Amino acid sequence: MRKSNNFCDASQQAYGAVSYLRITSGDGAHSTSFVCGRAKLAPLKQQTIPRLELCAAVLAAKADKQLRDELELQIDRSVFWTDSMVTLQYTRNTERRFHTFVANRIETIHENSYAEQWRHVSSTQNPADDASRGLHGTELNKDCRWIQGPPFLLLGENNCPKNPKTISNLADGDPEVKGDANVLATGTDQGESTLKGLSAWYSSWHRLLKGVAWLRRFIQWRFSYPKEERHQRDRLKNCELDEARLAVLRLIQREGFPHEMDALERGHSIRTGDVSRLEPYLAADGLIRRYIRPGLATQDASTL
Structure with missing residues (x-):
């Protein structure tokens, strides 16, 4: 089984996404490899963290689509990881209407993924944090988290981070939600x-x-x-x-x-x-x- 794992993260300085391919053999052994990573500087016009997190999620969704288009190997399943609960709320929303910036990016995410494919991961386990926060050149080696991916990718599905049992609804005062x-x-x-x-x-x-x-x-x-x-x-x-x-x-x-x-x-x-x-x-x-x-x-x- 071949599974694409796509991580995304953002900060006020930059946002990025990184993708890994995990292959499970017939005997249940897992192996993972770095496939691609991308980072962008945050716009000069300051944006809120939720907007930047959504931009990072778009990078992850597009990266997964590119993998499916370009790789000769068939990918059986795709999973998307973010440490932003707001991003999960946006992608799962079915009732609220958003302003153009957020609505366009949610549309792109929905075109390339299902809401059920998005999961929450802590910042300490999110390798895309290295793209948004930056790494010193001496830290970027074959053993670093950015290249190897988080350790849980080599473990069974039961050892992967789980979404909260209930993801709260968007707050009524969310600035991205259109008023009635x-x-x-x-x-x-x-x-x-x-x-x-x-x-x-x-x-x-x-x-x-x-x-x-x-x-x-x-x-x-x-x-x-x-x-x-x-x-x-x-x-x-x-x-x-x-x-x-x-x-x-x-x-x-x-x-x-x-x-x-x-x-x-x-x-x-x-x-x-x-x-x-x-x-x-x-x-x-x-x-x-x-x-x-x-x-x-x-x-x-x-x-x-």
Whole structure:
């Protein structure tokens, strides 16, 4: 059995990821080897640690995809390790909506991995810590942790670090989570009837999106903007039309796949029905998308 183990970590100075291939022989013996590692300096514009940890997770997800594409050996299983509980919360989230920076990176992670593949490892056992904190040249030798990997890779599965039994939900005050005022409700009867009423008024898809976008802007002005800015009447921006499009598509999917949407929002997998063969998952933007296995297609996961 060949298993890819991908570790990631970040600090205010840098973030990185490192991958090891563990091969288990027929008699149960394990051997591991360093495959690739990558580190990047943190952006000059200071970012929060959770954002940098998410950037490191993207590196790990892309590294695993590259291994599957480039290695001639077949990889039977992939595991991703992080010492950031916030990253695990982000990757497992099915209810909250995030701002663009976080949402885009979660989308990339979901395109290349499942949430169940992500595990927690302590900082003392995380070799990617050497990429984020840095190593002196004299420490970088064949016996160092960066090259050899953590000792538990050579042990049985029962000796590997375990995730906490329960991973807490994101805090209500998390700065990356969009407030309710920024999202047009599409999961309630009131939200559904509102969009249905709008669709009856407009004769084209583009006009419908403009109507929804103006309504969303009004909600933002009503709850978020200072009073002196409420008089602004700028033209709609492309990003506002994009958000309106997502709101409408979420409603359409909720009407077309009500049971699937409910199951995915609860964190369950779809294993029965016609949709199950597409391996659907709930993306960071709230849409049901089909999973495209790494190496089998180059296109992005598409919306159902």
